Amino acid sequence: MGNCCSGDVGGGQQAVGGGGMGGTASGLAGGSKNTDANEAIDHLLKSRGLGGLHSQIELSLSASNLRDRDVLSKSDPMAVVYAKRRDGQLEEIGRTEVVLNSLNPVWIAKITVNYQFEVVQPLVFQVYDIDSQFHNVPEKMLKVEEQQFLGEASCLLSEVLTKNTRSLSLNLVRREYGGIQPRKLSELTVRAEECVGSKTIIEMVFRCSDLENKDLFSKSDPFLLISRAAESGAPIPICKTEVRKNDLNPTWKPVILNMQQIGSKENPLTIECFNFNSSGKHDLIGKVVKSLAELEKLHLELRGENFFVPTVVGHDHHNKILKGQIFVEKFFESKRQTFLDYIAGGCELNFMVAIDFTASNGNPRLPDSLHYIDPSGRPNAYQRAILEVGEVLQFYDSDKHFPAWGFGARPIDGPVSHCFNLNGSTGHPEVEGIQGIMSAYMSALHNVSLAGPTLFGPVINTAALIASQSLVNNQQKYFVLLIITDGVITDLQETKDAVVKASDLPLSILIVGVGGADFKEMEVLDADKGERLESSTGRVATRDIVQFVPMRDVHSSEISVVQSLLAELPGQFMSYMRTRNIQPLC
Amino acid sequence: MDNSVTLEITIISAEDLRLSHRPLKKNAFVTVRSSTLDDSGTSSTSLDRDGGSYPHWNEKLQVALPASARSISVEVHCKTGTGVRLVAVATIPVSDFCEPADYLHFLSYRLRERDGKRNGIINLSVRMKGANPFGCRAQRPPAAPPTTWARCEERRNHGVALGYPVGYAYRV
Numbered sequence: 069m070g071n072c073c074s075g076d077v078g079g080g081q082q083a084v085g086g087g088g089m090g091g092t093a094s095g096l097a098g099g100s101k102n103t104d105a106n107e108a109i110d111h112l113l114k115s116r117g118l119g120g121l122h123s124q125i126e127l128s129l130s131a132s133n134l135r136d137r138d139v140l141s142k143s144d145p146m147a148v149v150y151a152k153r154r155d156g157q158l159e160e161i162g163r164t165e166v167v168l169n170s171l172n173p174v175w176i177a178k179i180t181v182n183y184q185f186e187v188v189q190p191l192v193f194q195v196y197d198i199d200s201q202f203h204n205v206p207e208k209m210l211k212v213e214e215q216q217f218l219g220e221a222s223c224l225l226s227e228v229l230t231k232n233t234r235s236l237s238l239n240l241v242r243r244e245y246g247g248i249q250p251r252k253l254s255e256l257t258v259r260a261e262e263c264v265g266s267k268t269i270i271e272m273v274f275r276c277s278d279l280e281n282k283d284l285f286s287k288s289d290p291f292l293l294i295s296r297a298a299e300s301g302a303p304i305p306i307c308k309t310e311v312r313k314n315d316l317n318p319t320w321k322p323v324i325l326n327m328q329q330i331g332s333k334e335n336p337l338t339i340e341c342f343n344f345n346s347s348g349k350h351d352l353i354g355k356v357v358k359s360l361a362e363l364e365k366l367h368l369e370l371r372g373e374n375f376f377v378p379t380v381v382g383h384d385h386h387n388k389i390l391k392g393q394i395f396v397e398k399f400f401e402s403k404r405q406t407f408l409d410y411i412a413g414g415c416e417l418n419f420m421v422a423i424d425f426t427a428s429n430g431n432p433r434l435p436d437s438l439h440y441i442d443p444s445g446r447p448n449a450y451q452r453a454i455l456e457v458g459e460v461l462q463f464y465d466s467d468k469h470f471p472a473w474g475f476g477a478r479p480i481d482g483p484v485s486h487c488f489n490l491n492g493s494t495g496h497p498e499v500e501g502i503q504g505i506m507s508a509y510m511s512a513l514h515n516v517s518l519a520g521p522t523l524f525g526p527v528i529n530t531a532a533l534i535a536s537q538s539l540v541n542n543q544q545k546y547f548v549l550l551i552i553t554d555g556v557i558t559d560l561q562e563t564k565d566a567v568v569k570a571s572d573l574p575l576s577i578l579i580v581g582v583g584g585a586d587f588k589e590m591e592v593l594d595a596d597k598g599e600r601l602e603s604s605t606g607r608v609a610t611r612d613i614v615q616f617v618p619m620r621d622v623h624s625s626e627i628s629v630v631q632s633l634l635a636e637l638p639g640q641f642m643s644y645m646r647t648r649n650i651q652p653l654c
Numbered sequence: 655m656d657n658s659v660t661l662e663i664t665i666i667s668a669e670d671l672r673l674s675h676r677p678l679k680k681n682a683f684v685t686v687r688s689s690t691l692d693d694s695g696t697s698s699t700s701l702d703r704d705g706g707s708y709p710h711w712n713e714k715l716q717v718a719l720p721a722s723a724r725s726i727s728v729e730v731h732c733k734t735g736t737g738v739r740l741v742a743v744a745t746i747p748v749s750d751f752c753e754p755a756d757y758l759h760f761l762s763y764r765l766r767e768r769d770g771k772r773n774g775i776i777n778l779s780v781r782m783k784g785a786n787p788f789g790c791r792a793q794r795p796p797a798a799p800p801t802t803w804a805r806c807e808e809r810r811n812h813g814v815a816l817g818y819p820v821g822y823a824y825r826v
Contacts, residue, residue, distance in 0.1 A: 608762035
């Protein structure tokens with residue numbers, strides 16, 4: 069093989085291997101094998117368009133002190149769970165079974181909800197007493213309008229998940245009494261549990277012996293492709309190994325599979341062994357079909373399985389058994405830590421806001437200004453960004469004290485400041501709740517005169533200082549800085565330096581661009597669109613911590629803008645925790 | 655040795671290494687130097703066999719860091735048929751990892767050749783063990799500026815100095 073083309077082939081082989089292992093070229097794959105495994109799964113999910121955090125949650129419900137509506141016996145309660153849509157409509161997600169004769173029912177049926185970090189997910193629970201005449205009707209067929217209403221409760225899914233115990237008790241209220249409630253309130257308890265499937269990963273090491281030689285002048289260059297049988301059509305590839313060069317008895321690097329992708333341990337998996345060809349037409353050496361359970365058995369019995377190749381003899385299909393065998397050298401099942409494990413363990417996401425007060429926003433008294441406060445109450449672009457990001461993040465911050473700054477303005481008789489406290493206080497940038505940010509923002513508009521230029525460096529450095537101080541106190545915290553801006557930054561290099569430095573800290577930066585300016589430079593900061601950020605001193609960002617979105621059309625009620633902004637946050641959080649091997653508390 | 659601390663440096667990997675404009679093939683290794691005077695200030699990884707121009711070591715090195723050191727240097731070498739050749743170097747200011755103390759810093763640097771030409775990137779982690787004589791930035795609460803509408807200029811200047819050893823000037 070000539071020297072000149074070996075580089076290309078190497079690249080191709082990397083690409084083949086890359087499907088499953090992901091992290092080999094990205095450098096910071098981290099210390100432990102476990103990290104590699106997690107990265108591989110993230111990579112896998114991303115490649116399937118599941119970049120954000122989606123996790124299956126099972127809700128279990130119980131109630132106490134339900135009202136007794138039956139004359140001769142106690143109530144026969146059933147709970148129905150609804151998702152409340154943006155327009156206020158209720159959409160049923162599921163219902164429990166009917167528990168007979170109980171005022172303190174513990175329902176067994178679990179309600180499955182798909183948790184999405186970047187979306188606020190309001191849930192409504194309604195409890196009904198099922199009349200005995202319906203007791204033979206399946207729960208799904210029951211019409212709730214025909215049943216006695218016992219009460220209703222609502223909460224956000226994130227409220228339950230951020231609780232230490234992952235359970236939340238809610239008062240059941242009845243609407244028909246117009247607010248007058250009996251002294252002893254009925255209570256509904258919601259417990260949330262992450263489905264085990266999304267947390268289980270399986271690590272295997274495969275070895276083959278006596279593979280057939282497919283190459284003319286050298287030995288075969290084998291790799292494995294693992295696919296899952298699909299309900300319809302061709303099998304879905306899940307994972308590939310790297311290519312072993314010139315090796316008829318290869319052992320590959322560990323292969324990592326996620327239980328969610330496989331379905332169950334009994335699902336058959338197709339493992340195909342190919343000979344790598346730089347043309348991209350890899351020849352099939354042989355295949356086996358085995359479920360995970362069978363693979364585990366092979367491992368325990370130290371047995372090999374012979375490969376076969378499907379052949380056509382006349383009109384008959386039959387499998388030709390080959391001499392080559394596959395062995396499972398290692399089979400290891402483990403649970404990975406998820407974002408929600410950290411959150412339930414007490415790790416907090418601390419929200420911080422910085423608002424652009426530069427003159428390019430326009431005079432706040434005029435309706436065409438981006439800072440114009442509409443007397444009708446319709447939020448301006450800044451208010452909308454704060455509200456939409458804030459309403460998702462606030463529940464991950466238990467004390468709800470949010471630092472809020474402004475930049476690019478001249479506070480009363482002072483020089484231009486590139487980081488002033490929004491509440492006008494001298495020492496404490498923190499305000500209380502999202503409402504606190506909103507009122508501090510409006511009062512700041514009256515107290516400062518808009519100026520320039522647009523500098524991000526001071527705000528990012530101030531946020532980074534807070535993040536690094538939390539490390540000194542050994543708290544498990546992660547910080548999220550939201551910067552809302554209308555224009556092009558003037559201190560690109562200083563901002564880059566600040567971001568590079570902050571990439572080593574538990575901090576992510578979300579930037580929302582408002583107005584019609586050209587935001588090309590922001591894209592540079594958002595490293596997933598280009599190269600890794602490099603500071604003026606040659607230090608390089610260790611991970612991507614900046615996420616940018618332009619909020620172009622202020623007047624449309626598009627919610628996906630904020631969703632795309634928040635979607636990467638759990639991933640950035642996990643990359644921080646995993647590279648440092650930080651375990652969830654509790 | 656009393657006024658030096660131990661650095662635990664894990665050389666994780668390097669990316670896109672080139673030797674005379676060609677991608678590196680194999681046998682890259684890294685030498686960390688915290689002091690040119692003392693042997694305890696130098697340590698090297700083993701050779702990377704199969705990573706090519708994207709070598710992966712994940713090897714922990716320990717070096718002593720003299721209190722007077724401003725920076726450490728990380729050198730990527732390559733063992734070739736004709737001997738050991740220097741690929742590129744990165745200089746890491748002590749201020750990049752002395753604070754917060756006892757924190758595992760994950761750092762990446764652009765490597766440069768002797769003549770300053772850009773080469774690949776090196777990824778490593780550093781933890782400073784034991785007491786921190788560098789005292790870096792003194793812990794102080796956010797200073798209250800004289801007027802309301804607090805401005806961060808003061809804190810900002812402070813922020814730029816972030817990481818530069820405050821006690822350092824006195825030591826030199």
